[in-house]
Amino acid sequence: xxxxxxxxSAPSLDMTPMVDLAFLLVTFFMLTASFRMAEPVxxxxxxxxxxxxxxxxxxxxxxxELGRPFFGISNAEAKVNALHKMASKYNVKxxxxxxxxxxxxSSFGVEIKDLPRYLDATENERLKFQPxxxxxxxxxxxxxxxxxxxxxxxxANAVYIRERDKAKELGKDFKGEKPRxxxxxxxxAKYISVKDIIKTFTDMKIYRFNLITSLEGGSTAPAAxxxx
Amino acid sequence: xxxxxxxxxxxxxxxxxxxxxxQSTRIDMTPMVDLAFLLLTFFVLTSTFSKPKSMEITFPAPPPPxxxxxxxxxxxxxxxxxxxxxxxxxxQFYAPDNKEAKPPTVLEETTFTSEGLHxxxxxxxxxxxxxxxKLQAKVKSKEMADSTYKRLSIDAxxxxxxxxxxxxxxxxxxxxxxxDVVDEMNICFVGKYVIVDMSAPELALLNEKIK
Numbered sequence: 391x392x393x394x395x396x397x398x399s400a401p402s403l404d405m406t407p408m409v410d411l412a413f414l415l416v417t418f419f420m421l422t423a424s425f426r427m428a429e430p431v432x433x434x435x436x437x438x439x440x441x442x443x444x445x446x447x448x449x450x451x452x453x454x455e456l457g458r459p460f461f462g463i464s465n466a467e468a469k470v471n472a473l474h475k476m477a478s479k480y481n482v483k484x485x486x487x488x489x490x491x492x493x494x495x496s497s498f499g500v501e502i503k504d505l506p507r508y509l510d511a512t513e514n515e516r517l518k519f520q521p522x523x524x525x526x527x528x529x530x531x532x533x534x535x536x537x538x539x540x541x542x543x544x545x546a547n548a549v550y551i552r553e554r555d556k557a558k559e560l561g562k563d564f565k566g567e568k569p570r571x572x573x574x575x576x577x578x579a580k581y582i583s584v585k586d587i588i589k590t591f592t593d594m595k596i597y598r599f600n601l602i603t604s605l606e607g608g609s610t611a612p613a614a615x616x617x618x
Numbered sequence: 619x620x621x622x623x624x625x626x627x628x629x630x631x632x633x634x635x636x637x638x639x640x641q642s643t644r645i646d647m648t649p650m651v652d653l654a655f656l657l658l659t660f661f662v663l664t665s666t667f668s669k670p671k672s673m674e675i676t677f678p679a680p681p682p683p684x685x686x687x688x689x690x691x692x693x694x695x696x697x698x699x700x701x702x703x704x705x706x707x708x709x710q711f712y713a714p715d716n717k718e719a720k721p722p723t724v725l726e727e728t729t730f731t732s733e734g735l736h737x738x739x740x741x742x743x744x745x746x747x748x749x750x751x752k753l754q755a756k757v758k759s760k761e762m763a764d765s766t767y768k769r770l771s772i773d774a775x776x777x778x779x780x781x782x783x784x785x786x787x788x789x790x791x792x793x794x795x796x797x798d799v800v801d802e803m804n805i806c807f808v809g810k811y812v813i814v815d816m817s818a819p820e821l822a823l824l825n826e827k828i829k
Contacts, residue, residue, distance in 0.1 A: 405651070409647070409651050409654065412651065412654045412655055412658055413654055415658050415661075415662075416654055416657045416658045416661065419658065419661030419662060419665055420657070420661060422665065423661055423664065423665045435670070436793065436794040436797040436798065437797075437801075438671070438673050438797055438800075438801040438804075439801055439804065439805055440671055440672065440673040440674075440801070440804065441671060442671060442672055442673070442674065443670075443671060443672070444670045444671065444672040445672075453793070572672060574670070575793045576793065577792065577793060577794030577797070578792055578793075578794065579792065579793045580789070580790065580791070580792060580793070581698070581787045581791045581792060581793050581795070581796050582787070582789050582791075583793075584793045584796075585787075588677055591677075592677055592679070592680075595679070597676050597677050597678070597679055598674065598675075598676045598677075599674070599675055599676075599677070600672035600673065600674055600675075601672060601673045601674075601675055601797065602670050602671070602672045602673075603670075603671055603672065603673050603797060603801075604670070604671065605671050
């Protein structure tokens, strides 16, 4: 009986398709990835069945579990312009470097007088920054949040109009969106602290908001399924 | 490992018969593939596909000075309180000693389950639900365009016979409960809802109830 021949060379496998796929996926993920900016607080928004995406151009107030308001603008240009206005109103000086850092900030929850110190801090130091009590929102004595919203709304609108007119001049399609107001609150926050923020907006005759929610996966899921 | 081995080529130069060593023209791609997988793992783990979702909501402007608006016929008031408690009453509010000598309002308790609030809203909003179900059937059988459906369903939700909900909270209710109720109203085709402040007699009644 002849013995079964054992192949002398090492068993090899053609891995080309696998590698092709790996590269394809790498390319895909690299191109679709958008890095989230570090947020000063972790907020767990409640879930809803709403599947509307959040608009790109927003002026956002984040309310954390303890009810502290944090402020953020998505448009970097409007962000820096609003900082200029606020700096002159509250007599706080910012160095060009601090302004640049402010442009990369997603949101912040400190008083404007602490803001230069906050901007100088590294990302890790910012997490432990004291005092971080949220942007003051006292409509009578210290309406910093209102001023931030007001100034950034003006600036964001100005940027929007400028870009739209520029696109028109060049005869291009303009895809930009008008700035929208968004509120992102933690599910465990007391509604009364969110109500304060809403009141700040409605006092400025802003009545329409986007409340940020995560996609449904909770207790009312059967009801949501029924609808579909 | 990553050198390019040349096979063939220079074999004929020396004495004709001498054969070239048979070497493969392969590059060892292991390190490259390792790197590719490393990157792949990194991007898979760090990427988040879900852009945050949002819910558009309009809050009421302060009412213009003048006589108060006429009473709503088909109304429901939902009141939220601590520990995810949820109460409601139908129609108008009557204080215990009202002049019209109507029986005073009693708060009923319900839950966030599909048997509780969901059923209550659907029962009270049967007009809008029936209308919209009819419209959906028409869209399904291609009798109606999507845009017409959207317009007519908004009309149905805004109809007099549809439910109007007033959502009120006390100081201890959480934001999640508010969103849950708004969400439930969206599911139950309630188009007319508003989040407003509670009146003093209502608050007294609520405190009595949760005591």
